[in-house]
Amino acid sequence: MKKIVFLTPVLFLFSIGLLFAAGQGDSKSAAADATPEVVLAIGADPGDLAPFVGMSNGRITVLHTIYEYLFYLDKAGDPLSPYLAKDLEKIDDVTYHVFLYENIYDSAGNHITAEDAAWSYQTAMDMNYLRPVGDIESVSVVDEYTVEFVLKRKPLVGDLEKVLCEAPIVSKTAYEASSDKFAKNPVTSSPYKLSQYIPGSKLVFERRDDYWQKDLSLGPKYNRANIEKVVMQVITEPAQHSIALETKTVDISAMVTSDDVKNFEGRDGYSIFTFQDNLAVILQFNGKDGSPFASKELRQAMAYAIDSKAMCQAVAPGASTPLVTVGNSNFGGYQTKWENENYYAYDVARAKALAASAGVTPGTRIRLLQMNEPRYSLITQIIQYQLSEIGIQLEINQVEASVFNELKYDDSAWDIMLDTVAGGNFIFSPWLLAFDQTKNKGLTGGFVLDNKLQSLLTEASSTFTPESIDAFHKYQKDMNYAYGLLSFHNIVVAVEGVDKLVRDERNQIVPGSCEFSPEFK
């Protein structure tokens, strides 16, 4: 008994000691509090920080703070803008020369030359994670600051831009010297240097005094380093994002839930920025032979039965927009005149009639596949209700991400699928994702073979004229293989002092480049 009495305080002190030790390893030095810093809350851990691996939700938040690229693109349809490279020359249909700036040095002092650039792209191609670099046939060094890219085929609209903006450029020497291939300690030419990375918790960046680009106007809007320290704090629990802002432990967050955003509206000390998200939430119909949605009438019936405006009101009031195509106005080539057309405005009577002529009897069961996420669940519940008005019983199958990615390609697993599409910068990017028949065993994402659709799509994506774009839009709208529902708004809440937000082309906030008022921290 006495032994227990002794043991307890010993164990207690031991665990306090453990906590201390665990805490100690991660604490910042006291002096750090004096440095001006901005803290951005991110929702997922970036994981592997290496340059040439695949994308993830966490990774895209840090890429533009860590790495630099050959070019950047402000808006779809713009020409490439200089970043690490100052100019581009087209040699022939598939060959391009890229000219680097001559004074690029990374934080370890390595000089970045064409050799490094070619090597970076070659490594990316070998590792085979970044799809756009798969379009490159070969990359080689022409001279000390010139790189030659040879593509596999003549690029369609936007393809070249994608290729040249995709792979970060790092020093070959630095990468090979790294024990873990930059998984935790990347060495780059970016104006910020990663000073601390606690996986699962936070990243701390410190501004370099010796950033190579002395004339910032020659680069993208996110090569600024407007504040000395950038901290990215991983917060996994959605409710904690608003708590973090309330307690001012975090300065900016893009993940405050739509309920919590109301707490910050019109409140002193906080500003709210609203952007439209790239992701378009759509319904893809399974159009294979024998499936109920092989019938065009039924697909159209669905569209008439669903009231997108009401759905926006119910799911994210003031924070979502109904769609008029498979895609939204963020994409280059989107035509605003489509918003004045009738995109299957809510009409129950017509929906019923079409359903009847498609041979649907009341009580027909339809299976819907969705990824399990709270907002998507709200959407599908509303769809379920709206479809019940026309006599269709919707069975909803919610699955997690990895299972969703499996079942998506299984034509016996679903009749309707709630999917999200984005892709690149152009309006045909989501179209390609949903309808390109060259990828999914010769069928669209909805298992349809339609040659006219494919030829219009190829026309639109290769010529990129308003007419070809409109032609595809009209045809797809009529056939309604997929129906655009809505896009959510990205709401970013920031504390007072953050005057302007700067985002990259994936709509991720680049905290170091944001503009701050002088009093900020």
Next chain:
Amino acid sequence: MIPVVLGVTILIFTIMYFIPGDPVKLMLGPDSTPEQIEAKRADLGLNDPYVVRLGKYVGGIVLEFDFGDSWVYNTPVTHELLNRLPRTLAIALASMIIQIIIGIPIGVFAAVYQNRFWDRLAMFIALIGISMPEFWVALMMVLLFSVEWGILPPFGIGGIQYYILPVFALSLAGIATQARQTRSSMLEIIRSDFITTARSKGISQMRTLFRHALPNALLPVITVIGNGMGRLLGGAVVIEAIFSIPGVGMYMVGAINARDYNVVMSSVIILAIVFALIMLLVDLVYAMIDPRIKAQFAGKRRSKNNG
């Protein structure tokens, strides 16, 4: 203990083998081509037969303490686990200690004042403690201590103050269980004959309780504490998610979603080992307190030596 851990290893490996969802597709993203996917799969050895993969994995652990690499982080799992394990363990162990220190005296108190005010109050609090879900308690505490009063940080790591809320949120249900268990055990023991003997010696009430009643009452309670460790390790996952503490729990959950096999399996194995060690410790403590159990062990050892 070794057969248990080995069994867990094989079980979790088999489970991960059969779960649908392709890690490579997740790794490469929605744009990837079938050729890319196949190449990657071959690269990672995912096309080898079950037995070969199992053999490689177990061999790696046993011979080199190498748990493989994480596909998400691209760093060795062993290294990451070593970083994360102290955080999870600290939370779980500290919670366990708090449970014991607070829960047992409450239980003793309630038993001594049975059916009177203090007992009813203690059991009411215990009932509430068990009924409240951990994540709700955690968020409520964050709202109170961080948002309202601003005295404790709402999430993250960096010093001992970051662990105070997580530990208390996690231990609340355990305190309740401990109190109830101690109370019922004490009530039973207090009725025993040897307690009457003790009283007849003229010793004080305090001494009767703490020298005679409590040690005997603690025997079943100790087992419950050991089992409770399992709940704590599991609950640590929820707490880690809420407080954004990068421990083994979060590591494992993220890996499950990403189908990062090595991480999932290694995390489970590590947690199994920890749990087995705790149970071993419980057995040892039991033997320390109860001479009858100690005699059993001694007897077995003696007969082994003789026979």
Next chain:
Amino acid sequence: MSENDTMLSVRDLSVEYTSEGKVISAVNGVSFDLKRGRTLGLVGETGAGKTSTAKSIMRILPDISSRITAGEIYLEGKEILCLSEKEMRRIRGRKVSMIFQDPMTALNPIIKVGEQIREVIIQHNSISKKESVARAKEMLELVGISGDRYHEYPHQFSGGMKQRVVIAIALSCNPELLLADEPTTALDVTIQAQVMETIKKLKEELNTSMLLITHDLGVVASACDDVAVIYGGEIIEMGSKEVVFDNPLHPYTQGLFEALPEMEEDAERLKPIGGMPPDPSNLPKGCFFGPRCPHPGENCSTERKQLVEIEPGHFCRCGRALKMENSNG
């Protein structure tokens, strides 16, 4: 012989238990005296109230469910029911101690036996640890257990030896009054004899007064000076061993003696007392034994009987016995 010779005097003791809302009258107005140095045997069936009486003397009844509702207890002339708990603790283990019925559960299983003896020694004597250990070992030797077994645990002892440890605990502070609650009931006959020998020997050496609770008339015969028979929580017959054994007056006592088989007789069946003991939560209105009495009178079921001295030093609570005596004498 003055009152100083009366070690223990119990007057009209009544004890109640409450269980599941029912009130159980375990002891109903028990009175007796125990003179210094003598042994009083308290005989009765299970549930008659013997243990409750003994526990009341030490005031170790379970607090929650039991209550002493009436009576006084005088220990060496001093009333002890009104003493504070603190004062009572000084008496327990030192002036009065108790030997319990079931040796298997009477000892704390996780404490060494030597320590359990030492505990009571140290409680009542301020001596050094070394000395108390020595004394505890002495006590072990006294009850016939080797002192080297001080460091062993109860499970390492047999039933008889455990009981001897209990005796050692009870006697280690030289109590003046020993309450022995069926000390040999749980043991086999050969061990019984040993244990009773030990008790008797110690009692003589230390001149202890003893209240020996038993249901075994043989034990009464060999170890007691006086005997009191208890039934339904009341004393129904009391006197010296000789007078009660020679002339049992109460039908119950007579029944007890008749139940003992004779050595000379050929008996195929034992002769039990018919009927069941009274339900302590619902006692009969008149004489408690009335329902089972072979010779019930007219007012036996309506009138409570008093304990009356039928012959010198021989008390009985029976109307018929009184009548018979009166008609004789």
